[in-house]
Amino acid sequence: MSGSTSNSGQLMVRVYFIDDTHRTLMIDPNTVTGDKLWEMVSDKLAIKNKDAECFFVWAQSDEIEWLLYNHQTMQEVINGWDVIRKRYVEQPGSNESSPNNMSPRSTGPVGTLRGKIASLSPTLRSKSSANLNSSVSQADLNGADGKKTGQIVSSFPTLGDKAQFKLVYRATSVLPLAQERSIISPEAYLETCQRWVYYGSTFFKAKYIPSTTSFFLQEFEGKVRLGVNGYGVHIIDPKAMKIVSYHYRDIVCWDSTESSFTIQFLITTGSKQQQSKKAYIFKTQQGELINDLMHDWMAEWEHEVKKEKQNTSGAPAGSATGLNSSAKSSSSSVYS
Numbered sequence: 001m002s003g004s005t006s007n008s009g010q011l012m013v014r015v016y017f018i019d020d021t022h023r024t025l026m027i028d029p030n031t032v033t034g035d036k037l038w039e040m041v042s043d044k045l046a047i048k049n050k051d052a053e054c055f056f057v058w059a060q061s062d063e064i065e066w067l068l069y070n071h072q073t074m075q076e077v078i079n080g081w082d083v084i085r086k087r088y089v090e091q092p093g094s095n096e097s098s099p100n101n102m103s104p105r106s107t108g109p110v111g112t113l114r115g116k117i118a119s120l121s122p123t124l125r126s127k128s129s130a131n132l133n134s135s136v137s138q139a140d141l142n143g144a145d146g147k148k149t150g151q152i153v154s155s156f157p158t159l160g161d162k163a164q165f166k167l168v169y170r171a172t173s174v175l176p177l178a179q180e181r182s183i184i185s186p187e188a189y190l191e192t193c194q195r196w197v198y199y200g201s202t203f204f205k206a207k208y209i210p211s212t213t214s215f216f217l218q219e220f221e222g223k224v225r226l227g228v229n230g231y232g233v234h235i236i237d238p239k240a241m242k243i244v245s246y247h248y249r250d251i252v253c254w255d256s257t258e259s260s261f262t263i264q265f266l267i268t269t270g271s272k273q274q275q276s277k278k279a280y281i282f283k284t285q286q287g288e289l290i291n292d293l294m295h296d297w298m299a300e301w302e303h304e305v306k307k308e309k310q311n312t313s314g315a316p317a318g319s320a321t322g323l324n325s326s327a328k329s330s331s332s333s334v335y336s
Contacts, residue, residue, distance in 0.1 A: 009028070009029075010026045010027065010028060011026070011027050011028070011029040011032075011074055011078075012024060012025075012026055013025045013026075013027055013037070013074070015037075015041055021238050023041065023044060023045065025037075025040055025041065025044065027040065027074065029073060029074035029075040029078060030073060030075045031073065032073060032074055033072060033073050034072055037074070197229075197231040197232075197234070197245055198227060198229065198231075198234055198243070198245070199229070200229045200230065201227035201228060201229040201234060202227065202228050202229065202293060203225045203226065203227045203236075204225065204226045204227075204228075204284060204286045204289065204290055205223070205225065205284065205286070206223075206224050206225070206226050206261065206282040206283065206284035206286075207222060207223055207224070207282060207283040207284070208220040208221075208222060208223075208224050208235075208237075208280070208281075208282055209281040209282065209283055211279065211281070219244070220235065220237045220240070220242065221237055221239050221240055222239070223237075223238070223239070224236060224237050224238075224282070225238065226261070226282065226284070226290060228290060228293050228294060228297060229297070230297060230300070230301070231245070231247060231248075232245060232246050232247040232248050232250070232251070233245070233246050233251070233263065233294075234246075235280065246265045248297070248298055248301045250265045250266050250267070251263065251264070251265060251266075251298070252264040252265060252266050252277060254291070254294060255291075256287035256288055256290060256291035257287055257288075258285070258287060258288060259283060259284070259285060259287065260281065260282065260283055260284065260287050261281075261282045261284050261286075261287040261290050261291070262279065262280065262281045262282070263279070263280050264277055264278065264279040264280075265277070265278050265279075265280075266278075
């Protein structure tokens with residue numbers, strides 16, 4: 001989402017959606033909050049679900065983004081933009097020392113940990129000391145190496161370092177950060193980020209091939225976007241503004257050719273948890289690329305499930321609980 005201010009004091013906001021479409025709104029930045037903004041967007045697009053998850057706000061000239069909390073107004077973000085920018089953008093010619101350049105008295109393990117605190121301060125500043133585990137875990141994720149490639153590697157080498165990090169954090173940062181923390185609770189912030197299931201997706205153009213000849217029973221209208229990320233598969237209809245998402249645990253099998261991609265999911269419905277299979281067929285020139293990406297993400301998810309089972313039960317990492325063993329690429333049709 002980007003915006004610019006008119007002479008009348010109204011703010012022109014352009015809201016971008018994950019399928020690259022956008023809508024433009026004129027708002028009063030002093031009164032419109034995150035909740036109100038989403039309500040206006042919902043009304044304009046006739047979206048029935050008006051439960052806002054979050055907005056990411058960024059300036060046109062800055063490659064940074066900021067989460068607009070539900071209770072905040074746009075003017076609050078505008079007024080604090082210089083402070084936000086200094087946290088994320090390295091200023092040319094700045095006299096500030098890098099967090100990694102430790103003075104002689106700050107060398108050693110404690111100095112290194114203080115460097116981590118300084119480098120991860122934007123994340124820690126939005127957390128309170130009441131839930132330190134959540135704060136450190138989220139800071140660890142944000143500071144992870146290789147996050148741009150989709151491979152999350154912990155920025156803390158060992159569990160001992162993370163424990164020591166908490167001690168140093170309490171001793172050096174709790175009081176200063178408590179004065180600057182946002183009104184929103186850290187639990188709500190983390191919950192919001194975790195619900196953003198489409199974040200980091202790779203999108204592919206495709207055409208939905210309906211499984212029924214009845215126009216009224218067709219789930220999508222034609223051109224769609226297929227999104228694949230660490231959560232699962234997302235089918236997006238830009239025209240109808242409809243999004244359907246499936247987790248990897250729900251995938252039965254998939255198949256691809258040079259001109260198509262087919263996938264089948266296990267659907268659970270009703271109070272009796274009745275299960276049925278649902279298949280989708282898409283015409284796309286990127287079927288092989290989708291297939292390769294699916295293999296990579298599925299393998300990573302299976303590894304995480306097995307590791308979690310091993311950590312919780314202490315048993316060898318065998319077959320993962322809840323893992324659909326038939327969820328694999330198949331050379332046969334998903335209808336077989």
